[in-house]
Amino acid sequence: MAYRILVVEDDGLIRMDLVDMLEDMNFLVLDAANADEAMTILGAEPDINALLTDIDMPGSMNGLELAHQAAARWPDCKVAVISGRYNPTQGKMPDTALFVSKPVSELALSKALQTLGLLG
Incomplete structure (x- = not known):
């Protein structure tokens, strides 16, 4: 089964x-x-397995707010937050979310996905 990931950038x-x-x-x-x-x-x-979101973006909410809303409404959806400008402390993100610094390398992305349990 292939996992479904939503990228927000x-x-x-x-x-x-x-x-x-x-x-x-x-x-x-x-x-x-x-x-x-x-x-x-x-x-x-409803069957999205993970959310990968930037922090700083236009609209009614930023990526941290999105991460919190997604974690609250879809608790089975894994969350990774990315940014090149911010480095949020764990208290600013949902408890189970991971942070990945930009620029995002393939290695950093695969490590984050392994930690989230989406890659073997």
């Missing part, structure tokens, strides 16, 4: 790069340009 090139890396790892990938789009997708696609 407002920079189109970074989003495409993350999607490509995840697809190369055999994940089924959905993507959104902001948290509002992501909430719509999460509501319509």
Whole structure:
């Protein structure tokens, strides 16, 4: 079974790069340009296994708020937060969320997915 991951990133090139890396790892990938789009997708696609979200993006909420809402509404959905500008402490993210610093390498991404239990 392939896991489904939602990538939320407002920079189109970074989003495409993350999607490509995840697809190369055999994940089924959905993507959104902001948290509002992501909430719509999460509501319509209940079988998303993980959320990978940037922090700083336009819209009604940032990636940390999205991470908290997703963790509260879909507790089985694993969460990884990415940023090149911020390094949130564990108290700022949901308890089970991981932080990955940008630029995100394939190695860092695969380690995060292993920690979340999505890669063997």
